[in-house]
Amino acid sequence: MTTxxxxxxxxxxxxxxxEKGIVDAFPIxxxxxxxxxxxxxxxxxxxxxxxxxxxxxxxxxxxxxxDPAPGxxxxxxxxxxxxxxxxxxxxxxxxRGRSTSVVAIYGGKAYEGQIDQLKAGAQIVVGTPGRLIDLxxxxxxxxxxxxEVVLDEADKMLDLGFLPDIEKIFQKVAPVRHTMLYSAxxxxxxxxxxxxxxxxxxxxxxxxxxxxxxxANIKHLVYRAHSLDKDEVIARILQAEGRGKTVIFTRTKxxxxxxxxxxxxxGFNAGAVHGDMxxxxxxxxxxxxxAGKRDVLIATxxxxxxxxxxxxxxxxxxxxxxxxxxxxxxxxxTGRAGKTGIAVTFVDWEDLHKWALINxxxxxxxxxxxxxxxxxxxxxxxxxxxxxxxxxLRKMPATAAVPTVSGEAGGEAGASRPxxxxxxxxxxGSTDGAATENRSASGEGAGTHDGGGSEHHDGKSAPRRRRRRRxxxxxxxxxxxxxxx
DNA sequence: AAAAAAG
Numbered sequence: 001m002t003t004x005x006x007x008x009x010x011x012x013x014x015x016x017x018x019e020k021g022i023v024d025a026f027p028i029x030x031x032x033x034x035x036x037x038x039x040x041x042x043x044x045x046x047x048x049x050x051x052x053x054x055x056x057x058x059x060x061x062x063x064x065x066x067d068p069a070p071g072x073x074x075x076x077x078x079x080x081x082x083x084x085x086x087x088x089x090x091x092x093x094x095x096r097g098r099s100t101s102v103v104a105i106y107g108g109k110a111y112e113g114q115i116d117q118l119k120a121g122a123q124i125v126v127g128t129p130g131r132l133i134d135l136x137x138x139x140x141x142x143x144x145x146x147x148e149v150v151l152d153e154a155d156k157m158l159d160l161g162f163l164p165d166i167e168k169i170f171q172k173v174a175p176v177r178h179t180m181l182y183s184a185x186x187x188x189x190x191x192x193x194x195x196x197x198x199x200x201x202x203x204x205x206x207x208x209x210x211x212x213x214x215x216a217n218i219k220h221l222v223y224r225a226h227s228l229d230k231d232e233v234i235a236r237i238l239q240a241e242g243r244g245k246t247v248i249f250t251r252t253k254x255x256x257x258x259x260x261x262x263x264x265x266x267g268f269n270a271g272a273v274h275g276d277m278x279x280x281x282x283x284x285x286x287x288x289x290x291a292g293k294r295d296v297l298i299a300t301x302x303x304x305x306x307x308x309x310x311x312x313x314x315x316x317x318x319x320x321x322x323x324x325x326x327x328x329x330x331x332x333x334t335g336r337a338g339k340t341g342i343a344v345t346f347v348d349w350e351d352l353h354k355w356a357l358i359n360x361x362x363x364x365x366x367x368x369x370x371x372x373x374x375x376x377x378x379x380x381x382x383x384x385x386x387x388x389x390x391x392x393l394r395k396m397p398a399t400a401a402v403p404t405v406s407g408e409a410g411g412e413a414g415a416s417r418p419x420x421x422x423x424x425x426x427x428x429g430s431t432d433g434a435a436t437e438n439r440s441a442s443g444e445g446a447g448t449h450d451g452g453g454s455e456h457h458d459g460k461s462a463p464r465r466r467r468r469r470r471x472x473x474x475x476x477x478x479x480x481x482x483x484x485x
Numbered sequence: 486a487a488a489a490a491a492g
Binding site (some may be wrong): 130 | 487492
């Protein structure tokens, strides 16, 4: 295996990486860094979680050199605010041994700090399109000297929704420049389109085309959700043996909010990220998940791409995504950096055609129709979740000595865990998406940091039941999608 | 059609 030190990278950058324990280069890094360093335009394609960020980040930093002149010389555009924060942090790490300064420019935040950093002479900008164009329009951001330009999640950035913004941005950056586009997914038409913004780009695919598109490190399990109480099954999956962190994707913001309420109510340590939350709440949620203060993240596709969190062992598609690209990116939140992961997908009856499409595109070769949860012993075997339990499942308390209550008498449960009013209904409640700040029973008593994971919920004993009205919006299974739009 | 991205 090639090390970063062997790729022609400046020593201080190699040192910054080494301090983080990063020594060996992934194939995409090995193949693109030596090309990016001398300024070759690159379309870089590699599977999720295999190091694309450094593939462009290292050449950008090194090519800026040690020139202390203030002003924006490099621009990295990303599709979501959280990804802007993450890539900013990576770039900040890479520049630690030198004076190059980095700033994150994205919406939902006060202008002031960002403007101050620009005025202070920031040289590398990582940002989302809206705020970039906003500040450029106000002459607070001068991109005319940006000679290093990167589109991360490039196919998304060149997608219809973003393309007009990206065109505007390309009009503002230096006409003679070094351009790099990276993504795990690069459909042919997008590659063709991308060439418009590049000069003689080389298209690097870090994996053998015969190998298929999916990550070998990820096990894919797909279940038909017809007449299935998805909340219940998800609650079981969350008790799988060896589960670390888990990301659950929903189709809509409302579904994400409902599910985080539901799972929090069941005692899981869950937070949410979606576009109806304040930016502050989004970032708090992400940070809490990354730090291990929460081990369940419920998200819309805002978190489908790029987000890199250690020790995500499970990805759950509460609703199947629309296309194979989104499927691939969502699943790719696990199985990163060589680790293994499990992706579980529930297919609602009305979404069977989506599964057919994804199955074909990704060449899963899984027999159709998809397996039915209730008749599939695989689910239990593969997921190692407590089987045979009935009723409303909630998280097993960390303390082993909790008696099993099998009736409807939930008195003692109410005593040990304060009842929480659901903050839904009126106004479309965007609280802070974290649903609850205090989940005392499972939280503080149990040792809050579930980072280590599974030793808490050792119990495979029957879950205990809690009395609670069903039906108020927390409907069962297949019907959990909001009434069609 | 949803979600994202400016406010």
